[in-house]
Amino acid sequence: MSIFKKLKDGLSKTSRGVAGAFAAATGVNDELFDELEETLILADAGTEVAAEIIGSLRREVKTENLRGLDEVRAALVEIIAQMLTDSDARDAEDGIPRLILVTGVNGAGKTTTIGKLAARLTADGKKVLLVAADTFRAAAGEQLTVWAKRAGCDIVARAEGADPAAVVFDGLAAAKARRAEAVIIDTAGRLQNKENLMRELEKINRVVEREAPGFSRETLLVLDATTGQNGLLQAQEFGKAAAITGIVLTKLDGTAKGGIALAVRSRLGLPVKYAGVGEKTDDLLEFDARDFAEGLVGI
Numbered sequence: 001m002s003i004f005k006k007l008k009d010g011l012s013k014t015s016r017g018v019a020g021a022f023a024a025a026t027g028v029n030d031e032l033f034d035e036l037e038e039t040l041i042l043a044d045a046g047t048e049v050a051a052e053i054i055g056s057l058r059r060e061v062k063t064e065n066l067r068g069l070d071e072v073r074a075a076l077v078e079i080i081a082q083m084l085t086d087s088d089a090r091d092a093e094d095g096i097p098r099l100i101l102v103t104g105v106n107g108a109g110k111t112t113t114i115g116k117l118a119a120r121l122t123a124d125g126k127k128v129l130l131v132a133a134d135t136f137r138a139a140a141g142e143q144l145t146v147w148a149k150r151a152g153c154d155i156v157a158r159a160e161g162a163d164p165a166a167v168v169f170d171g172l173a174a175a176k177a178r179r180a181e182a183v184i185i186d187t188a189g190r191l192q193n194k195e196n197l198m199r200e201l202e203k204i205n206r207v208v209e210r211e212a213p214g215f216s217r218e219t220l221l222v223l224d225a226t227t228g229q230n231g232l233l234q235a236q237e238f239g240k241a242a243a244i245t246g247i248v249l250t251k252l253d254g255t256a257k258g259g260i261a262l263a264v265r266s267r268l269g270l271p272v273k274y275a276g277v278g279e280k281t282d283d284l285l286e287f288d289a290r291d292f293a294e295g296l297v298g299i
C-alpha cells in the first residue's frame, strides 16, 4: 500500500463524517454547516478552530455564491489547506548542517520517526549522526542503534543513566569533528507536567544553543495523533522548555482523526512538518497541506 493511501485510510474516520454530512444535506444550508462543524469538532480540531473554519466556509459560499455541494466541498478543502500551509517554510540550505532536536511524551513515536528520518537523509547522500540522549528508558540506546544500523548512519550513545545533556555535548563534538551534515537528537519521553524532566529538557536545549551555532536548528515535537486535543497542551508546555519549530504527527495510519493538525496550526501557529503512517522505515511523509486537507474532507 502506498504511504499516501495509508494516510487517506487513516483519516477515513473523519472523511466518512464529512461525506455523511454532504450525503444527508438537503442543500447548502445551516444544517449542512452545523453538521460539518460537528464533524470537525469530533475530528479533534476543537470548537474554536471548527467554528473558524465553518465561518470562513459560510463567507466563501456567500461571496462566491456557491450553490452546489461539490463546490462547497472544494471550498472546504481549500480553506483547510490554506490553514495548514506553512508559508514560512524554507528548504534546508546547502552546506549548512542540520540539527534536529526531537521531543515529546512517552511513546509518541520519537525514536521511530528519527529512524525513518535518518534513513531518508542517508539515502539522500547526507552524512547523518544520531545522538542517543534518552539515557533513561531501558534499552532506548539499543533501539536507536538498531535504527542507525538500518539507515547506515553513525550514532553517539552512552551508558544508561548518563546525563543526557552531557551526551548531547559529546554528540555535538563528534558531529563537528566528523563534519556531520545532519544531527538528530533522541530524547527520553516525558510528560509535560513533570517539572524536573522539563528542566532537564531546558538544559539539553541550552547545550544545543550554545554548542551548535553553525547548525540550522529545528526542534520537533512528536505528537501521537490518536491523543487528540491533549496535543495542544503538550505543545504549549514543551514550547516553554525548548522553542518548537515544527510538529511530527504520528500514528495517522491508526484510529487518528487528524484534526489536531488544524488545532496546533491555528491555535499555536506551529507547522506540521512530517506525518507518520506506520512502523516501517518508509512510513513517513513530508507533510503536504493539500494532501492532508483532501484526506480529511475525503476527495
Ligand SMILES: Nc1nc2c(ncn2[C@@H]2O[C@H](COP(=O)(O)OP(=O)(O)OP(=O)(O)O)[C@@H](O)[C@H]2O)c(=O)[nH]1
Pocket: 104, 105, 106, 107, 108, 109, 110, 111, 112, 113, 134, 137, 140, 187, 188, 189, 190, 222, 250, 251, 252, 253, 254, 275, 276, 277, 278, 279, 283
Ligand atoms: N502505527 C504506527 N505506529 C507507530 C508510528 N510511529 C511510531 N509507532 C509505534 O509506536 C511505538 C512507540 O514508538 P517509539 O518510537 O518507541 O516512541 P518514543 O516516543 O520514542 O517512545 P519513548 O522513547 O518510550 O518515549 C512503537 O511501537 C512504534 O512502532 C506510526 O506512525 N504509526
Ligand SMILES: [Mg+2]
Pocket: 110, 111, 112, 134, 140, 186, 187, 188, 189
Ligand atoms: Mg524513544
